Amino acid sequence: MNYRHGYHAGNFADVLKHVALVELLRLLTAKDKKLFVLDTHAGAGGYDLGGDLARRTGEADTGVLQLAMAAQGDMPAAVARYLAAVGAYDRKFGPPGPTLRHYPGSPRLIRAGLRAADRFVACELHGQEALALKREFAGDRAVEVRQVDGYQALKALLPPPERRGLVLIDPPFEAADEFERLLRAVQQGLRRFATGCYAIWYPLKDAAAAARFVDALSQMRLLVVELHLGERAGADKLAACGLAVINPPWMFEEAMREALPWVARQLGSGVSATVRAAPASVPARARGA
Numbered sequence: 323m324n325y326r327h328g329y330h331a332g333n334f335a336d337v338l339k340h341v342a343l344v345e346l347l348r349l350l351t352a353k354d355k356k357l358f359v360l361d362t363h364a365g366a367g368g369y370d371l372g373g374d375l376a377r378r379t380g381e382a383d384t385g386v387l388q389l390a391m392a393a394q395g396d397m398p399a400a401v402a403r404y405l406a407a408v409g410a411y412d413r414k415f416g417p418p419g420p421t422l423r424h425y426p427g428s429p430r431l432i433r434a435g436l437r438a439a440d441r442f443v444a445c446e447l448h449g450q451e452a453l454a455l456k457r458e459f460a461g462d463r464a465v466e467v468r469q470v471d472g473y474q475a476l477k478a479l480l481p482p483p484e485r486r487g488l489v490l491i492d493p494p495f496e497a498a499d500e501f502e503r504l505l506r507a508v509q510q511g512l513r514r515f516a517t518g519c520y521a522i523w524y525p526l527k528d529a530a531a532a533a534r535f536v537d538a539l540s541q542m543r544l545l546v547v548e549l550h551l552g553e554r555a556g557a558d559k560l561a562a563c564g565l566a567v568i569n570p571p572w573m574f575e576e577a578m579r580e581a582l583p584w585v586a587r588q589l590g591s592g593v594s595a596t597v598r599a600a601p602a603s604v605p606a607r608a609r610g611a
């Protein structure tokens with residue numbers, strides 16, 4: 323495997339995924355009931371935006387760093403909460419500098435949103451990243467790090483005894499058949515735990531494959547959010563990506579409709595966001611039935 327998330331940390335794809343993740347956690351922890359969170363492809367946990375990997379691509383410059391510079395008092399609440407979570411992680415390393423230096427990966431954002439009774443398992447298959455993740459959470463009993471295949475973990479850990487859960491699935495898409503593998507894993511997860519909330523990231527490189535994937539989920543209660551860079555994307559770089567959220571919590575769609583167009587505007591002219599519910603998600607009454 324060649325994928326190292328350190329090259330991409332804080333880029334536009336992380337911004338989309340992590341704005342949504344912070345909001346999902348907030349809404350799912352609003353109820354006074356325990357939550358189980360599974361991060362199937364967790365990565366290293368935290369990233370140094372001034373480090374070698376991040377500087378080689380500079381992807382955060384046109385992602386979280388651009389957004390942080392555009393931050394203003396009247397920005398959407400979900401964006402403000404995301405940037406607050408990012409800033410809080412950066413401050414763990416010392417007083418903030420002129421620009422953000424340390425960026426939280428999904429496990430760090432999840433950890434920050436957990437309550438004492440919630441449970442969190444973070445899976446990372448690959449040695450170097452798993453080691454970094456274990457170091458990131460050394461001594462933190464609220465986080466269980468497992469060096470296992472995240473797709474296998476879906477089988478092993480679902481349904482959770484808590485009966486309420488958030489599953490983040492964020493594969494690297496290095497394998498040609500990743501969409502097929504992902505779909506099989508999601509369907510298997512849903513058979514075990516139909517009421518869980520699943521947030522699934524996907525690239526929009528092969529638009530037909532992505533559309534087939536989303537279509538296959540459209541019988542679920544589904545919200546799909548996407549961010550398209552348009553002209554701003556480099557020729558050989560990822561130009562668009564999405565997050566499919568199965569069983570989104572109440573008010574999540576509204577939060578994304580408010581946040582993502584604002585995010586797109588800050589990321590550059592021609593950048594656009596879409597938020598759409600799958601047809602099967604629209605209540606029968608709204609469809610005129």
Ligand SMILES: C[S@@+](CC[C@H](N)C(=O)[O-])C[C@H]1O[C@@H](n2cnc3c(N)ncnc32)[C@H](O)[C@@H]1O
Pocket residue numbers: 323325326327339362363364365366367426427428429445446447448451470471472473492493494
């Ligand atoms: C896109 S990155 C994860 C980023 C992270 N979710 C975040 O938002 O900060 C994907 C990670 O999955 C890991 N990985 C690849 N195949 C895996 C598998 N089958 N099970 C678990 N982890 C895997 C890669 O090593 C990589 O660190």
